[in-house]
Amino acid sequence: MDISAGNAPVFIEAFWNCCEDLEQSGLGVPDVQIINAILADHDAGYEIRLPDLIATRAYMPITVPRQAPSLDEQARALIDECLAESERLLDVGQGRRAVQEILFLLESITTAFRGMGEDTETIQGKYFGPFINEMKKRERGKAQENILTWMTTLHGYLSSPTGGGVHHGTDLKEGIAIQPHEARLYCNLARSYLTFLLEEHDQQTNGASSMPWSAY
CATH class of the missing domain: 1.20.120 (Four Helix Bundle (Hemerythrin (Met), subunit A))
Known part of the structure; x- marks a missing residue:
């Protein structure tokens, strides 16, 4: 999780994998509903829909001219x-x-x-x-x-x-x-x-x- 902290979807996946491993060891971990509620509260833009991690919003950036004739x-x-x-x-x-x-x-x-x-x-x-x-x-x-x-x-x-x-x-x-x-x-x-x-x-x-x- 520390290694993937700079990448939101990879971090979420790492956290979920940790939870699965800990659950198999008999420890109590948050379920999918709790994790998704936290992601929604923080507007993370992702949701766990097993077995996938889904982007919940699709952004279209404002178009900027790629080639400005007057610039080199x-x-x-x-x-x-x-x-x-x-x-x-x-x-x-x-x-x-x-x-x-x-x-x-x-x-x-x-x-x-x-x-x-x-x-x-x-x-x-x-x-x-x-x-x-x-x-x-x-x-x-x-x-x-x-x-x-x-x-x-x-x-x-x-x-x-x-x-x-x-x-x-x-x-x-x-x-x-x-x-x-x-x-x-x-x-x-x-x-x-x-x-x-x-x-x-x-x-x-x-x-x-x-x-x-x-x-x-």
């Missing part, structure tokens, strides 16, 4: 790698790390906007906050300003020690642990913002006539 191959590779790793971490019950991976990608994509804009108003920030603030100034009064505000709200909460704690550690007294279903929501929200940023970048680089991207 290195950037596309980073997008693919981070999205795939985030999904893998979600599948094995590592919600906080999955959110951390997708947040890293969101921060990275904003750097693609450096130098864009009018000659007197080019974006020159180095970090996520300054980048977004400069972008908001250029989009004042438009829908984009509100979208960027929502994006920074999500980023700020997830980065805070009393929020997601994915950047600066978690406050041990006031921090809020990310639950599996919350991690999925945060990742999907971040994916939506990634799509928005990629489309904004493509429009600013190549105009609105760009060809559609294939789905990830």
Whole structure:
């Protein structure tokens, strides 16, 4: 069980195997109904239906463009790698790390906007906050300003020690642990913002006539 602790379904299987072994030795162990009740209480996403372990929810991640024409191959590779790793971490019950991976990608994509804009108003920030603030100034009064505000709200909460704690550690007294279903929501929200940023970048680089991207 210690060895498999990083993988939710493998850990559950290991626990069940332990229970079976102990029961054969004459010790009292929780039955299937009790274990399933605990899994449901913690929204683990799995249920024991002997002889199988069944996933109780099927998630479809928000689609993110796989190939952004205005970005180079290195950037596309980073997008693919981070999205795939985030999904893998979600599948094995590592919600906080999955959110951390997708947040890293969101921060990275904003750097693609450096130098864009009018000659007197080019974006020159180095970090996520300054980048977004400069972008908001250029989009004042438009829908984009509100979208960027929502994006920074999500980023700020997830980065805070009393929020997601994915950047600066978690406050041990006031921090809020990310639950599996919350991690999925945060990742999907971040994916939506990634799509928005990629489309904004493509429009600013190549105009609105760009060809559609294939789905990830």
